Amino acid sequence: MSKVLVIGCGGVASVAIHKCCQVSEVFTELCIASRTKSKCDELAAKLAPVTATKITTAQVDADDVQQVIDLINAYKPDLVMNIALPYQDLTIMDACLACGVNYMDTANYEPEDTDDPAWRAVYEKRCKEAGFSAYFDYSWQWAYRKKFEEAGLTALLGCGFDPGVTQAYCAYAKKHEFDSIDTIDILDCNGGDHGYAFATNFNPEVNLREVSAPGSYWEDGHWVEVAPMSIKREYDFDQVGHKDMYLLHHEEIESLALNIPEVRRIRFFMTFGQSYLNHMRCLENVGMLSTSPVDFEGQQIVPIKFLKALLPDPASLGSRTRGKTNIGCIFTGKKSGRDKTYYIYNVSDHQECYREVGSQAISYTTGVPAMCGALMLLTGKWNKAGVYTVEEFDPDPFLAALDQYGLPRSESRMPALVD
Ligand code: NDP
Numbered sequence: 001m002s003k004v005l006v007i008g009c010g011g012v013a014s015v016a017i018h019k020c021c022q023v024s025e026v027f028t029e030l031c032i033a034s035r036t037k038s039k040c041d042e043l044a045a046k047l048a049p050v051t052a053t054k055i056t057t058a059q060v061d062a063d064d065v066q067q068v069i070d071l072i073n074a075y076k077p078d079l080v081m082n083i084a085l086p087y088q089d090l091t092i093m094d095a096c097l098a099c100g101v102n103y104m105d106t107a108n109y110e111p112e113d114t115d116d117p118a119w120r121a122v123y124e125k126r127c128k129e130a131g132f133s134a135y136f137d138y139s140w141q142w143a144y145r146k147k148f149e150e151a152g153l154t155a156l157l158g159c160g161f162d163p164g165v166t167q168a169y170c171a172y173a174k175k176h177e178f179d180s181i182d183t184i185d186i187l188d189c190n191g192g193d194h195g196y197a198f199a200t201n202f203n204p205e206v207n208l209r210e211v212s213a214p215g216s217y218w219e220d221g222h223w224v225e226v227a228p229m230s231i232k233r234e235y236d237f238d239q240v241g242h243k244d245m246y247l248l249h250h251e252e253i254e255s256l257a258l259n260i261p262e263v264r265r266i267r268f269f270m271t272f273g274q275s276y277l278n279h280m281r282c283l284e285n286v287g288m289l290s291t292s293p294v295d296f297e298g299q300q301i302v303p304i305k306f307l308k309a310l311l312p313d314p315a316s317l318g319s320r321t322r323g324k325t326n327i328g329c330i331f332t333g334k335k336s337g338r339d340k341t342y343y344i345y346n347v348s349d350h351q352e353c354y355r356e357v358g359s360q361a362i363s364y365t366t367g368v369p370a371m372c373g374a375l376m377l378l379t380g381k382w383n384k385a386g387v388y389t390v391e392e393f394d395p396d397p398f399l400a401a402l403d404q405y406g407l408p409r410s411e412s413r414m415p416a417l418v419d
Contacts, residue, residue: 001028002378005077005101007062007092008084009034011202011315011359012106012160014043015367016083016374018357019405021051023371026378031075033058034084062088068095077101081374083367085203086136087112093144093155102153102377106160106370107206108251110136114291131223132216134249135209138389145387155387159373160366161327161346162188162268163252165407167391168398169329169344170256175395177342180262181333185418186250189271191240192323192350192361198279199312201362205304208289212280216249217267218257225249229277233269233418237326238410239347245269255389269418283307314363321350321360330415343415346407356406365407372401 004020006013009032020027030053032040040057048055060071062084072080072095082092082105089109096103111119114135127133141157148155158164166186174181190201200207216225231247250268257266283289288307293300328345346365353364373390376382382393390398399409 002026002078003029003031003076004079004081004374004378005031005033005072005075006081006083007033007060007068007088008082009036009039009043010083011363012366012370013083014315015353015357015359015363016081016370017043017367018047019368019371020374021047021053021055022405023375024052026375027053029054029056031056031058031071031077033060033071035059035061062092065091065094065098068092069098072096072099072101079104079374079377081370082106083370085112086110086206089141093141096153096155097144097147097151100151100153102155103148104156104159104370104373104377106158106164106366108136108138108158108163109140110206110209132214132225132249134213134216134251136251138251138254141387149386152385154377154383154385156373156377156382156393157387157389158251158255159390160369161407162186162250163255164366164369164373164390165346165402166327166329167252167256167389168395168402169409170260170331171391171393171395172344172399173329173331173333173342174260178331178333178335178340181260181331182263183265183332184256184260184263184267185330186252186266186268187235187237187245187326187328187330187345187418188269189235189237189240189243189245189326190323190362191237191243191271192321192325194312194317194321194360196312196317196320197275199317200314201317201360202314202366204308204311204314208280208283208304208307209291211248211270211272212284212289213249215247216253217247217265218253218263219265229272235269235418236416237271238345238412239324240326243271245271252389256391259389259391267418315359318350318354318358318360318363321354324349325361325365327365328410330417332417341413341415341417343412345410346402347410348407368406369402372398372405375401
């Protein structure tokens with residue numbers, strides 16, 4: 001029996017809410033709150049006839065800590081699921097601390113305004129010291145560790161697929177398959193086709209910021225940064241086939257390097273089609289990916305926000321997308337003194353996801369782990385005070401929940417390795 005407040009009602013939140021409503025015995029009451037309340041009302045009306053979960057809705061601007069505090073105090077949830085945008089992570093964490101409520105999200109903090117001088121000073125210092133230049137990193141949220149510990153509250157960070165399930169796969173490999181892990185390659189393959197020349201599968205602004213940034217990987221105790229999309233490999237993915245994939249910086253590398261300290265190298269690869277890359281390069285070259293406002297006919301316009309308004313809403317891609325995703329981790333390491341390789345991954349079918357919850361597989365593979373993470377916290381299976389990433393908890397009940405609720409694992413002990 002629990003009350004959960006979900007903040008955000010976009011592509012990922014919609015899937016997480018659908019899945020929570022399938023587990024009404026745990027998610028007995030749900031409040032869906034977002035900036036645009038009509039979207040929450042629409043989803044609540046759709047789900048009310050098919051679930052025993054009692055759903056209410058609310059309007060909230062989660063950039064405003066006081067509004068979130070007022071909402072939490074009025075609703076009194078056991079957990080706040082932040083499935084809005086990474087920009088709201090800190091304000092929602094502050095509100096959770098003020099009200100004594102557990103917190104979780106699906107992506108680590110990044111500022112909306114990357115020109116803010118106070119943020120920029122910290123960012124530039126971090127770029128020099130840490131050696132990677134992505135706008136997002138864990139330091140902002142790890143700074144809350146002591147506060148959550150002292151308050152006896154849990155903050156679960158990045159509980160989507162990647163980050164999220166990929167870290168649970170790492171914890172599982174460490175617990176069951178290896179005495180020591182030498183290398184981890186995280187492979188994120190989307191073999192889906194939505195028929196548009198260019199569209200992003202989740203929030204365009206967050207997605208394009210991520211993929212247009214320099215790539216980086218962890219090797220021998222430090223970051224190696226490379227030009228965007230400059231490391232390309234081809235891989236033959238189970239149930240998808242051959243795809244080109246490119247090395248990206250990705251947030252879970254940062255926490256995995258800390259939590260599995262013996263690992264010599266951690267890389268992250270994502271597949272992209274040629275049309276996506278051509279469009280992205282062109283948009284970047286003409287300045288459309290910029291986050292800095294420009295003056296246009298007397299108005300301040302942020303190019304990437306304007307672009308977002310032109311692109312298809314990721315939530316609308318579900319009915320059009322055909323094909324499968326394949327996301328997982330390949331490990332090398334040692335077990336009982338012998339060399340070993342292991343691959344654990346999930347394959348999801350876009351159309352099956354759409355039939356079940358009305359969303360494509362990218363939102364599905366993020367929303368299901370968010371629900372399963374909430375399930376772990378609400379049922380006490382994951383229970384420790386502080387700020388944690390997924391690999392810091394027992395992976396077994398989480399992977400069992402993923403198997404049960406729509407993201408079953410596949411395994412191979414003789415995978416092709418990435419050179
Ligand atoms: P969407 O843009 O589809 O949805 C975002 C939602 O947040 C919208 O409902 C939006 O409201 C709401 N929102 C935005 N700003 C505010 C605010 N200030 N106050 C209240 N609500 C707000 O994004 P996605 O669903 O695609 O992504 C959600 C999250 O999941 C993101 O953080 C993304 O980075 C993360 N993600 C994580 C993945 C993983 O594997 N870990 C993979 C994919 C995404 P409105 O409708 O008014 O715009």
